[in-house]
Amino acid sequence: MLILVANLGSTSFKYRLFDMTDERLLARGGVERIGSAKARFSAQAGGTAWEEEADAPDHAVAVEACLRFLADPQRGVLRSPADIRAIGFKAVHALGLTGVHRVDASVLAAMEAYNNVAPAHNPPYVRAMQLLAEKLPHIPLIAAFETGFHQTIPPANRLYAVPREWAEKHGIVRHGFHGASHRYIAERTSEILGRKDLRIISCHLGGSSSLCAIRSGQSLANSLGFSPQTGLPHNNRVGDFDPFALSVIMRATGKTLEQVLDDLANRSGLLGLSGVSNDLRDIEAAADQGNAAAQDALAVFVASVRHYLGAYLVLLGGADVIVFTGGIGENSARLRSAVCEGLEWLGISLDPQRNVAAKGEMPIQHASSRVQLWTMPTNEELIVARQARAFLERSAG
Numbered sequence: 001m002l003i004l005v006a007n008l009g010s011t012s013f014k015y016r017l018f019d020m021t022d023e024r025l026l027a028r029g030g031v032e033r034i035g036s037a038k039a040r041f042s043a044q045a046g047g048t049a050w051e052e053e054a055d056a057p058d059h060a061v062a063v064e065a066c067l068r069f070l071a072d073p074q075r076g077v078l079r080s081p082a083d084i085r086a087i088g089f090k091a092v093h094a095l096g097l098t099g100v101h102r103v104d105a106s107v108l109a110a111m112e113a114y115n116n117v118a119p120a121h122n123p124p125y126v127r128a129m130q131l132l133a134e135k136l137p138h139i140p141l142i143a144a145f146e147t148g149f150h151q152t153i154p155p156a157n158r159l160y161a162v163p164r165e166w167a168e169k170h171g172i173v174r175h176g177f178h179g180a181s182h183r184y185i186a187e188r189t190s191e192i193l194g195r196k197d198l199r200i201i202s203c204h205l206g207g208s209s210s211l212c213a214i215r216s217g218q219s220l221a222n223s224l225g226f227s228p229q230t231g232l233p234h235n236n237r238v239g240d241f242d243p244f245a246l247s248v249i250m251r252a253t254g255k256t257l258e259q260v261l262d263d264l265a266n267r268s269g270l271l272g273l274s275g276v277s278n279d280l281r282d283i284e285a286a287a288d289q290g291n292a293a294a295q296d297a298l299a300v301f302v303a304s305v306r307h308y309l310g311a312y313l314v315l316l317g318g319a320d321v322i323v324f325t326g327g328i329g330e331n332s333a334r335l336r337s338a339v340c341e342g343l344e345w346l347g348i349s350l351d352p353q354r355n356v357a358a359k360g361e362m363p364i365q366h367a368s369s370r371v372q373l374w375t376m377p378t379n380e381e382l383i384v385a386r387q388a389r390a391f392l393e394r395s396a397g
């Protein structure tokens with residue numbers, strides 16, 4: 001069963017093609033700068049890599065071109081695009097929907113209703129899914145929502161202290177996100193250690209970041225809340241924030257609520273704090289050159305990770321494993337070291353050499369550490385492909 005998993009940005013499309021009979025990755029690739037005449041196509045399949053610039057006015061054209069490449073007799077890995085059983089999407093948020101769904105008009109409407117709650121994610125997904133449904137009607141589109149993994153979060157960690165009907169009538173609760181990543185980390189860690197009853201704190205630190213407390217494979221809390229703008233500071237999104245500051249900023253600047261929310265969703269987070277960049281590498285470099293705002297941005301980010309780490313250690317009664325994943329979690333030894341600093345009394349002790357040398361899936365704890373510490377590349381696409389396969393099998397049977 002071949003499943004293509006699509007990851008969409010406003011001007012990008014990345015994919016992985018899996019053979020789900022044995023979960024083999026057959027090909028990966030994507031298109032950047034969609035909407036321009038010089039979109040960049042790239043692919044890796046069967047040991048060959050390929051790059052090309054071409055016109056890609058919209059996502060459907062980009063996807064069709066990728067499917068043609070995959071079915072190319074010389075370089076491709078498919079006999080025909082019709083061999084693809086489904087396109088799976090790591091969808092973020094929808095009004096009143098979670099779990100896995102075949103994309104139809106009602107799913108698109110539910111996603112569109114939350115365009116302003118997930119402004120970086122939902123609009124490009126809705127647009128691209130609409131186009132794909134029109135142009136590739138023979139391929140089922142399956143949306144696996146990020147919130148699905150967090151259905152096990154109990155009321156204590158799910159409810160905000162707001163009038164009850166906000167939750168009951170309007171769904172204003174902590175939904176949690178990054179579900180595919182945290183689910184992968186939970187499953188993979190259990191597989192590596194050969195145990196299902198683990199207490200895991202999964203730290204997904206990247207363009208957007210969240211911590212998740214997991215017991216026996218189930219999510220008990222996630223630092224992302226009602227929207228993907230909450231919790232830790234993100235690359236350009238705010239993280240936790242006091243809503244009473246909104247009216248002060250609106251009055252002081254004359255901005256509308258929409259404009260202030262736009263600032264919080266696009267010009268805040270690490271970018272807003274540092275004034276340097278939304279990329280941690282640039283912020284680390286600026287901090288090393290003495291830039292005080294960049295130093296503050298790093299300090300706030302680390303403090304926020306430690307805030308949730310402390311909360312989740314209490315929630316789980318300790319941890320068996322702490323996993324660092326995402327672009328920052330996997331690659332920034334300095335960040336991991338700052339997060340774990342002085343936590344030996346909790347049984348958390350990094351091995352400095354292993355930490356600096358870590359690449360891919362690696363244990364990085366010191367021999368004296370009670371808690372195992374790991375770096376681990378996530379594989380959200382594989383989780384979506386598994387969810388799409390299970391959905392197709394359920395629908396067929």
Ligand code: ADP
Pocket residue numbers: 205206207208235278279280281326327328331332
């Ligand atoms: P996304 O959440 O958009 O998928 P990633 O998980 O790829 O993003 O993480 C991207 C972030 O990872 C970048 O913004 C950058 O800050 C960070 N990053 C990548 N490599 C490094 C590195 N070597 N050192 C520090 N940060 C890094």
